[in-house]
Amino acid sequence: MNAPTAPIVLGIDLGTTNSACALVRDGRASVVRRGDDRIIPSMVGALPDGRLVVGPDAKRLRERDPTNVVWSAKRLIGRRFRSPEVQRMMRTVPYRIAEGPNESVMVEIGGRRLSVVEVSSAVLRYLRVMAEEALGSRVRRCVVAVPANFTDSQRAATRVAARLAGLDVIRVINEPTAAALAYGYVEDVDRRIAVYDFGGGTFDVTILQITRNVFEVLATSGEMFLGGDDIDEVIVERMADAFRRRTGVDPRTKTQAAARLRAVAEQVKIQLSESAQASVYVEDLLGDGRDLSFSLTEADLRAAIGPIVERTVPVCHEALELAGLAPRQIDEVVLVGGTTRLGIVRDVVERVFGKRPQTSINPMSVVAVGAAIQGAALVGALVPMAGGGVSTANMPQSAVLLDVTPRSLGVRTVGGFVDFVIERNAAIPTEQTRLFTTTTDDQSYVRIQVCQGESERFDDNIKLGEITLAGLRKAPRGEVTIAVTFEINTDGLLEVRALDEETGAEQVATMRVLGGLPEEEVRAILARQKEQAPDDAGAPAPR
Secondary structure, eight states, rough: OOOOOOOOOOOEEOSSSEEEEEEEEEEEOOEEEOOOBSSEEEEEEEEESOOEEEEHHHHHHHHOOGGGGEEOOOOOOTOTTTSSSHHHHHOOOSSEEEGGGGGEEEETTTTTEEHHHHHHHHHHHHHHHHHHHHTSOOEEEEEEEEOTTOOHHHHHHHHHHHHOOOTTTEEEHHHHHHHHHOOOOOOOEEEEEEEEOOOOEEEEEEEEEEEETTTEEEEEEEETTOOOOHHHHHHHHHHHHHHHHHOOOOOGGSHHHHHHHHHHHHHHEEEEEEEETTEEEEEETSSOOOOOOEEHHHHHHHHHHHHHHHHHHHHHHHHHHHEEEOOGGEEEEESSGGGGSSSHHHHHHHHHSSSSOSSSSTTTHHHHHHHHHHHHHHHHHBBBBSSSSBTTTTTTTOOEEEESSSEEOOOEEEGGGGEEEEEETOOEEEEEEEEEEOSSSSSOOEEEEEEEEEOGGGSSSEEEEEEEEOOOOOOSOOOOOOEEEEETTSSOOEEEEEEEETTEEEEEEEETTTSSSHHHHHHHHHHHHHHHHOOTTTTOOOO
């Protein structure tokens, strides 16, 4: 009797600039293709009739109608509207960003308001339908990779986006860990790996110890607003200055011209990752017959973006310091993200770690492949081995992933200070308990404000939300003691439990995550989607 076939689990890399998905079949991992497309732009646009377009179609639309196309949504997801990162993006993108319920971030395109979660869900749905077209069958389970330094609210928002896309997330995995899985699933030797992840919008470095099938994260460090988008802006500035010197007009003041320059800048960056010079010609840039002819050498690009790339160096040193290692103790350096294809980036990596990085797997798809391998392992399917071949029944069917939390978790105390409950780089899953007490007579609830960050001042950290412990017994102040347990699970998500120590009664603990979508809003979006299209609103149209 044949063994039942394990279900397909989609591995997803939801990137800032581009996204990809992969799957494992018969022990082979592969990136899902749709025609010639393996990597799709993480963009969502609205046509004049209100229909949404995703991926390549949205990227083409951005050149003609940039105010109605959302890009770099990953930099906004799970953030509070008033956060410095959101306010900074409002000044740099052509589409309108607005505040939604619960301090969430909304965008306005095509005369409609969408939450950032809905935008991300449209990209995820596109990937899901791509996979279903390739397989000829439905796919519902997935493993989603996120940056190692994503906060609890960002991870939760990504899960909600997947749910809106008709996907069941069986695991949230850190992108560096996924990359390490793709490079070596079962090994006979111990290795220490540095994963240097320089994507479109975020940068992080993770140090892992791999022992057979145990993947232990020793430390992680990162910068959430550093990526290839910043390099694109430098190239845009160079092109705009060249045009302004010739015509006296700065094309960046024209929304459509600025969008065209941004698309061309990405092409220039890609060309200079493969050759010593790039030349582009933009016809009728302003719509008045004036063209742009522009050339840039790889050497000039190095000089221009050197300060941006150098910002990754202290992050690498911090990760090494947190892991208690010297660069010479790192056996291999793995590259993730399209920005790592640039020569200057690879040279900086070699300078920091003293060795050339691994380049045997495409850095644009390595995270999706690793997520797919983890998904296959979780459902007991055959998985690829590092040295070739596939796993067998008597071999480990899943890697043991020992991750860490990238930021400390704390609560607000008297005077606006922070009591750190779970320290940065604590191995997860983990849990810690703190005792809280009432401050007024007959107090029926306690409100606790939660943050992530390293500052002793609460307001200098990222405020995640508020935990309300309701239904307390009536008593004089100070007589009711509540034991609050903060637990970070294997997905890096925060869970909270509360116990009245005297009575043993469990209290109701709910967390209002700031910047996230309330559950009632999620249900309303799902209902609207069913009305607009029974299953796949925003999915790629058949060709």
